[in-house]
Amino acid sequence: MMKMNRRTLIKALAAAGATVPMISPLSARAMSSNDTSAPKVVVIGGGFGGATCAKYLKRFDKQIEVTLVEPKKTYMTCPGSNWYLAGLVDSDTITHNYSVLADKHDVNVIHQSVNAIDAQAKTVKLDNGDVLKYDRLVVSPGIDFKYEMIEGYSEAVIDQIPHAYQAGSQTEILYEQIRDMKPGGTFVIAPPPNPFRCPPGPYERVSMVASYFKKYNPTAKILVLDAKNKFSKMGLFVEGWKQEYGDMITWIGAMDGGTVKKVDVATKTVYSDYDTVQADVLNIIPPQKAGKLAFTAGLTDDSGWCPVNQETFESSIHRGIHVIGDASIAGKMPKSGHSASSQGKMCAAAIVSHFHNWAMPRPKNVNTCYSLVAEDYGISVAAVYEMKDGKIDMVPGAGGVSPSAGSVQQHKQEADYARGWYKSITADIWNS
Ligand SMILES: Cc1cc2nc3c(=O)[nH]c(=O)nc-3n(C[C@H](O)[C@H](O)[C@H](O)COP(=O)(O)OP(=O)(O)OC[C@H]3O[C@@H](n4cnc5c(N)ncnc54)[C@H](O)[C@@H]3O)c2cc1C
Known part of the structure; x- marks a missing residue:
């Protein structure tokens, strides 16, 4: 060895995926040599x-x-x-x-x-x-959740109104609810304010729920009540939603009153300045903390x-x-x-x-976030990071996002890369 x-x-x-170009001063505290x-x-x-x-x-x-x-x-x-x-x-x-x-x-x-x-x-x-x-x-x-930021929502009701933002039983509940939704029903999702786990996560979820509805519940509607004015890969998601799902998805940002303030659990009604809406399936992703x-x-x-x-x-x-x-x-x-x-x-x-x-x-680091808009429609954002003035900063000009108006071929390739990314990172961590 x-x-x-x-x-x-x-x-x-x-x-292991990092580049290491520089040397920093010696660590101050090492194990004692006679230990x-x-x-x-x-x-x-x-x-x-x-x-x-x-x-x-x-x-x-x-x-x-x-x-x-x-x-x-x-x-x-x-x-x-x-x-x-x-x-x-x-x-x-x-x-x-x-x-x-x-x-x-x-x-x-x-x-x-x-x-x-x-x-x-x-x-x-x-x-x-x-x-x-x-x-x-x-x-x-x-992560943990600041449930108290949304009146009426709490950890006690997540089996009725799942956040599904820690995978496991929550994911299974949302999976069943999507399948049980009545024909032509309304799926409401409320993404959180920044900072939160996986900035593109809620929007990939919108895409994936839409892809299920397109096949099995084509008159269903999706309403996104967002606590933000913009989101990760927004232009690319919106472009893909129009192309793949027509007018199934409506996104309302914070500037139009999208922030959900209150929930009535029994009726799955959400209250925001935009409107009061009764959902058939309600997916609240609360504000987050460590x-x-x-x-x-x-x-x-x-x-x-x-x-x-x-x-x-x-x-x-x-x-x-x-x-x-x-x-x-x-x-x-x-x-x-x-x-x-x-x-x-x-x-x-x-x-x-x-x-x-x-x-x-002192390594440089990479992050890539792939998202599927549809089964064969992938998009991504990538960036390289390095230390600057004691903080992790982006390396200017490195990384980038998928081009808008990409070809069918490009979208398919990125979807394949997304699946490849998943296989390799999980193999690296748990399976090899
Ligand atoms: C819908 C969705 C899609 C996502 N997609 C992507 C993606 O495509 N690409 C990507 O890079 N990221 C993605 N993410 C983000 C990614 O899941 C998280 O950023 C990642 O899991 C963070 O890793 P972590 O180790 O900080 O926390 P976790 O992976 O959540 O691990 C924390 C672990 O700590 C354990 N734990 C907690 N408290 C204790 C305790 N007291 N004692 C012992 N153990 C404890 C928990 O059981 C848990 O297993 C996605 C997230 C969501 C919600």
Whole structure:
């Protein structure tokens, strides 16, 4: 096996999808040289950020003892969950488990929830009462919702009015409701204000629900009541909606009163300045904040997200704890699975560098967000990121969006790339 040193770490990081052109000053705190016990890293959350970080910690340095704590035995990805709603993939295709991480990469996987972190004692407490000690902790808990921002909506009613913004049982409920909707009924979706998980996610959902209705409920209508005035890839989505679905979809932005303020759960009625509308199927995606654990562990600031050193993802509040993925404030990087996974790799490199007292490699990062407008109609946005004045910023002129008025061939190609992206990133994280 290849022996890891800083040069091979840089090579491994580059092979994992990041470029590493610069060297930063030596990490201030390394393991003491006479400490011969294997350093322990606990990673909380087995989603895009946490599972990637756990795997790459072991890839970069086999000696580190890595424990991944995740309550779910199987993880349904949000990416692909809109395709599932349309009936384009089955649930097995977008559901993964942790056996490769455990068996092949020697990650100690524990299926529990963490209910407390003690940053002073460097311990985490699990739901079953067990306490784990760590030298470094990685927290990737994803998101939580500000239900209270919409009167009448709460966690208690999400089985009637699903958000389906954490994939799993919520996705299944929305799937059934779409299929049970009466002919010619109205599907109302309320996307959240910024910042939120997956900026194109609600609009790909609109597209995928429309593609299902086009086949099985062609007189159905979709009303998008948006809390924003514009959204990711807006021009491309609107162009595709017109072309593929005619006048099935109506989008109302915040400037026209689109923000949903109140919901009557029993009648599925939504109240906004635009109108009072009774939905047949109602999909509210509430405003968002960092996952619960980030709050209980005191890792959030007034914004409701976690401030970090954007190079190493070490918390600006608690030293020795790194926060990655949607919960972190990661400069210009969007809250996406691709970003979370890139951050997992950067964070793994930062921790390995810290243990060895190596200078932290300084990578460039990439994020690509593909969306399907229809089964064979894909669009994308891509960007490259680098550190600038202590923050993650976009590299000017790198990346871009799909061209408007693309050809049938281009749309088909991008749809194939979207499916390819899904296969390769999930293989990288959970399956290889
Ligand atoms: C509809 C939709 C479509 C999307 N499509 C795309 C796409 O095409 N491309 C893309 O890049 N991104 C996409 N995303 C975004 C992507 O899903 C998220 O950005 C990504 O999952 C973030 O990863 P994470 O690790 O931060 O959080 P998650 O992936 O949500 O992982 C968090 C994990 O932490 C665990 N956890 C939480 N609390 C605890 C605790 N106390 N103890 C232990 N474990 C805990 C949870 O069980 C969960 O498994 C989409 C999102 C949605 C909703």
